[in-house]
Structures are given as C-alpha cells and as structure tokens.
Amino acid sequence: MVESDGILPNNTQTHKKIKYLILGCGSIGYNVLEELKEDDENVLVVDVNEKRVEDLRDHRHQAIVGDITDPGLLAKIPEPEVVFILAADKDANLAAVQNIKSAYPQTHVIARAMDLFSADQLVDHGADVVLYPQQVVAKSAVNHMNNLVASRNAQRLFSLLSSWTGTLGIITHKNPDPDAISSAMALAAIASNASGGKLATRILYEGNIGHQENRAFVNLLEIKMERLTPEILGECNYLALVDCVAPGMNNDLPLDTPINIVIDHHSTEGVTRLRKPEFLDSRPNVGATASIMTQYLQELYLPIDKKVATALFYGIRADTKEFQRNLSPQDLHNAAYLLPLSDRSLLEVIMAPSVSQETLDVLGHAIVNREVKHGYLFSNVGYVRNRDAIPQAADMLLNLEGVTTAMVYGITDNSITLSARNKDIRLHVGDVMKEAFSPIPGASAGGHATMAALSIPLNAFSLVKNKDELLNMIIDPVLSNFMKLVGISEAEGDES
Ligand SMILES: [Mn+2]
Structure with a gap:
C-alpha cells in the first residue's frame, strides 16, 4: 500500500462537498472523468499509482493517491453522491464496494466487474449498478447494428419508391384494421414524398371494415380506400x-401475384x-x-x-x-413520438365512436335542462348542429331512473326538432304527438308507440329574430297541450 498522506494536498481534509468519487483511474476511469468534465470541480479521483495522480493534477483534476481497499481511506473524503469503482482488480473492487456501503449506505455505487461471476458478487455486496465492459461493448455493437439495418431499410424503401412512376396499389389484409389502414396511409405518404408525386397510390382492401370503431376511424380521418377488383389490380x-x-x-390474392x-x-x-418481393x-x-x-x-x-400521425398512433x-x-419498447417509443403530432380530440372521438362529441354536449345540456313530471321528461337542448344528436339524447335519457317517456327538443339549422322515446305501454307516443302538434303550421309529427319525431320548419316564423325565444314561443303551448292529452297538469312538477 502506498503511503498517501504525504502527497495529500493540505486542503483535502477540508475539501468542500464532492459529488462524484472515482476509485481506480485506469483507461475506463479516465474516460468516465472525461464524460464528467462539465462537473469537473465536483469530481475526486483516488488511484494507487502516484505518477498517474500527478498527471491528473497537472491537468487540473482533483486526485489523491490512495488504496481503494483501505477502509480508512474514506475518513479523509467527504460523502459523495455517486462512487465509480473502476479498478482492473476484482478483489479490490469488491473490497471497495463493501467499504463504501458500510461508511456511506446512501451513496450510489457503480462498479466494474472483471467477469460474470464477479458481477454477481458485486451485486450481492450492494453495488447498485454493475458494468461488465465486454458485455457493454457487445450490447452496444448489436444495438448499432439493429439501428443500421433499420435505417438502411428505410433508405432502401425510399430510393425504390423514388425510382417508380405510375400507380402503386397498397393492399391491406382482408377486413382491414387500424394498423393495416394507418400503415397504408404512411406508405402512401412516403411514396408521394419519395417520387415527388410521380407515383400515385391507391389503398385497396377486399373484405369489410366491420367494427364500428374501425368505421369511425376511416370516416373521421377521411381515409380514401377502395374495394380491390381485378380491374383495379390491372391498373x-x-x-x-x-x-x-x-x-x-x-x-385472397392468388399466390403468384407479383408483390413489390x-x-x-x-x-x-x-x-x-412464389416470388420474392423487391422490398421485404x-x-x-x-x-x-x-x-x-x-x-x-x-x-x-x-x-x-x-391525420397520418393520428392514424398510426x-x-x-x-x-x-x-x-x-405484444408491446416492444420500440412500440412505446414510436407511440410517444406520434402523440404530440396527432389530433387528440379526434382520437377521443374515435375511441368512443357510438357517442359523438356533439351528442355528448347535447346530452349534457339535456340532463341539466331536464324537467320531469310524473315520469315524463322534457328537455330543451337549444341550438344543435347535428340533428341526430337529439334522438340519441332522447334514447339515453329514457334510461334515467323514474323516466318512462323522454322528449328532447332543440333547434337545428332550419327547423325545430323534437324526439320522443317511450316505454310506458299505456301510451302510444306517436299518436299523442300527432294530436298535440298538428295545430302548428307546417309541422310534421308522427311515429310509433315507443318512438316519435316532430319537425317544425322555421321559415313560417322568419319574422322572429331570436331563435331561442322562437323555440319557447312555439314549443310551450304544444307541450302543455301534450301534457293535457296525457293527463298531467303543468302545475305539479315532482322534480326539476
Ligand atoms: Mn397488425
């Protein structure tokens, strides 16, 4: 063991806090020191070799001579946040891990193993991270190779597409799902980019876009897809x-179809x-x-x-x-890359395709504005762009507890629309509606026992400017008429 006290600079004992301690500074230790150079003043190096320590000091690094296996060494060093134990001696590294862990249990320890067996020992003795340099290099080499192959594939695809003119048919699997459809969109985007528009693309499929969510996906993203026919294939x-x-x-493609x-x-x-594709x-x-x-x-x-980002996500x-x-880290990485590029509100709508955003809004209004009298629910939802939202809201409100008949009404662009839903078997809601609303000019009302609709064109009332006022003006008298017909008086409400 080298006597280190004589070489210690006077200020070592009172050294301010250090962040990193490097024990053993051969080539690996020196490279770690270089990596930490931004934080140089917070690094202290300990090495047994006097000459090496002198060289480090000449280069303005903080370094002291010391034996990393010596339990007394740490008494001279303030508590570090992280220790790198990097000597080329497995027993010395093992002893150093033990010394550090007993003196400073909170300190993070990163230790170098000399073989796989000593790697296990270091872990057993409390090292937080164990590096076996040969393995690190091997992993990194394979990683680089994978990335190279992947990016070479992308380049090959790009240059292949850039050499083509005419039409590229992009065929999804039968009954295409969002993975197949979005991949086709992305390939079309790459083709148009690579060819500068010289290569046209058509997205083709054979079966059905069955699932409701998948149809919403295609409709909302306005994806152009065509049924695959022999004629199109020929084009x-x-x-x-x-x-x-x-x-x-x-x-269902014939096995000998030439695929590029x-x-x-x-x-x-x-x-x-039967044939190997040009790009696989x-x-x-x-x-x-x-x-x-x-x-x-x-x-x-x-x-x-x-749209492509939203579809791919x-x-x-x-x-x-x-x-x-079947999730790989690459999938998560790619999804995270796409998320900020995609349309979040569209994603939300696709994920809940049975209920559109506006229907949700309308439903919200309908619930807030509802009036319930003896099981009859009335709700004014005001101005609505999509008239389909009104019957959907009526459907849902019929599920509320204590509601046997639901009537939802609002103004769509040029008419007043009312939808009624009924589960009271004593009532034929279509007939009552017809009777209640027929006095209104231009109104068409009718339906079945369980569902009915009413539409009143607004052009008959074009003199009234305020449409909300108009709605109340028209609907209030007919609603009281309706209530009279079904035998409830306006005065007695049981809930609002
Ligand atoms: Mn797939």
Whole structure:
C-alpha cells in the first residue's frame, strides 16, 4: 500500500462537498472523468499509482493517491453522491464496494466487474449498478447494428419508391384494421414524398371494415380506400402488402401475384413465396406494422401529417390492445413520438365512436335542462348542429331512473326538432304527438308507440329574430297541450 498522506494536498481534509468519487483511474476511469468534465470541480479521483495522480493534477483534476481497499481511506473524503469503482482488480473492487456501503449506505455505487461471476458478487455486496465492459461493448455493437439495418431499410424503401412512376396499389389484409389502414396511409405518404408525386397510390382492401370503431376511424380521418377488383389490380404498376406477409396470407390474392413491397409484423412461419418481393421488411417482434412505418418516417426525417400521425398512433394502440399485448419498447417509443403530432380530440372521438362529441354536449345540456313530471321528461337542448344528436339524447335519457317517456327538443339549422322515446305501454307516443302538434303550421309529427319525431320548419316564423325565444314561443303551448292529452297538469312538477 502506498503511503498517501504525504502527497495529500493540505486542503483535502477540508475539501468542500464532492459529488462524484472515482476509485481506480485506469483507461475506463479516465474516460468516465472525461464524460464528467462539465462537473469537473465536483469530481475526486483516488488511484494507487502516484505518477498517474500527478498527471491528473497537472491537468487540473482533483486526485489523491490512495488504496481503494483501505477502509480508512474514506475518513479523509467527504460523502459523495455517486462512487465509480473502476479498478482492473476484482478483489479490490469488491473490497471497495463493501467499504463504501458500510461508511456511506446512501451513496450510489457503480462498479466494474472483471467477469460474470464477479458481477454477481458485486451485486450481492450492494453495488447498485454493475458494468461488465465486454458485455457493454457487445450490447452496444448489436444495438448499432439493429439501428443500421433499420435505417438502411428505410433508405432502401425510399430510393425504390423514388425510382417508380405510375400507380402503386397498397393492399391491406382482408377486413382491414387500424394498423393495416394507418400503415397504408404512411406508405402512401412516403411514396408521394419519395417520387415527388410521380407515383400515385391507391389503398385497396377486399373484405369489410366491420367494427364500428374501425368505421369511425376511416370516416373521421377521411381515409380514401377502395374495394380491390381485378380491374383495379390491372391498373396498378406496383403492388405493396401491408400488415400481411404474402399473397394468400390473410388476403385472397392468388399466390403468384407479383408483390413489390411487403411490410409486416406477423410470423413468416409456413409462408411459401412464389416470388420474392423487391422490398421485404417483416419483424415479428414488433407490436404493430404502424410502429415499423413510424420508424421509417422518423429515419427519413419526413414531415408527418396530423391525420397520418393520428392514424398510426391509433394503429399501434389497437394492435397492442391499448399497449398491453405484444408491446416492444420500440412500440412505446414510436407511440410517444406520434402523440404530440396527432389530433387528440379526434382520437377521443374515435375511441368512443357510438357517442359523438356533439351528442355528448347535447346530452349534457339535456340532463341539466331536464324537467320531469310524473315520469315524463322534457328537455330543451337549444341550438344543435347535428340533428341526430337529439334522438340519441332522447334514447339515453329514457334510461334515467323514474323516466318512462323522454322528449328532447332543440333547434337545428332550419327547423325545430323534437324526439320522443317511450316505454310506458299505456301510451302510444306517436299518436299523442300527432294530436298535440298538428295545430302548428307546417309541422310534421308522427311515429310509433315507443318512438316519435316532430319537425317544425322555421321559415313560417322568419319574422322572429331570436331563435331561442322562437323555440319557447312555439314549443310551450304544444307541450302543455301534450301534457293535457296525457293527463298531467303543468302545475305539479315532482322534480326539476
Ligand atoms: Mn397488425
């Protein structure tokens, strides 16, 4: 052991707080010191080699000579936040971990292992992080390789698309889902970018867009998709498959259909390809094809359109069952990348397609403004852009406790609309409506026992400027008429 006291600078004992302590400063320790150079004044190095310590001091680093296995060493050093134990001696590192953990249990310890066995020992003795340099280098090499391959794929796809003119048919799997549809949109965006518009794209599918949520997805994002026919197939100069791996796999294409591009995340097991596509990227370890497409867009530095971003985010979310199934870190990373680029309110609407945003608003008004008399609910929802929201609100309000008949009314652009829903078997709501509202000029009313509707065109009342006033003026007398007909008087309300 080297006697270190003689070389210690006088001020070491009173050294201000340090943040980082490096024990053992060979080449790895020196590289860590370099990485920390922004914080240089907060780093203290301890090494057994006097010459090395002198060199470090010459370069204005704080360094002292000391034996890292010596339990007394720490008495001379203020408590650090983090200790790097990086000597090339596994027993010395193990002893240093023990010394640190008993002197300063709160300090974070990052220790270097010399082999996998000593790595386990270091962990057992309390090291928070153990680095085995050979393994770190190996992991990093493989990581770099994966990134290289991925970005080379993106480049290859881009240059292939940029060399084409004519029409590219992008075929989703049968009964396309949001993953397939959004991937097709992204491929169309890359194609138009790569070709400078010289390559037209058509998104094609064979089956049905079945699920209500999927239809909402296509409608709300205004995605143009066409039914695949032999004629359209004949009009395409190139064909791409997204979210399915080969002709005849989850699509009805003849096995010998020449496919130029395949991008997919399904297993290739059992796939017999009659022709090899020019571009094939199939990654079974990724949660969604949309995730692969997002990576291309990032690697190619292409601007991502709001609709495409929204679609891809939704595609990843749907294929990973709301990020719970087959999820890889790459999927999460891509979803996080897309979220700020996507349309949040649109996402919310797609996720709850049975109830539109306006219907929710209308329903909110209907609940606040409701008046209930003997099981009859009346609600004025005011001005409404989408007239379908009124019957939907009436449907929902009929589910309220104690309500047997619900009547919701409001003004749509050029008429007063009223919807009635009824579950009282003694009442034929269509007949009563007809009777109650027929005195109004231009009104058309009618319906069945359980549901009825009324529409009063407003042009007959065009002299009245204030539409809300108009609504009350017209509807109030007919509502009292209605109440009279069903046998309740206006005076007695039981709830409001
Ligand atoms: Mn998929």
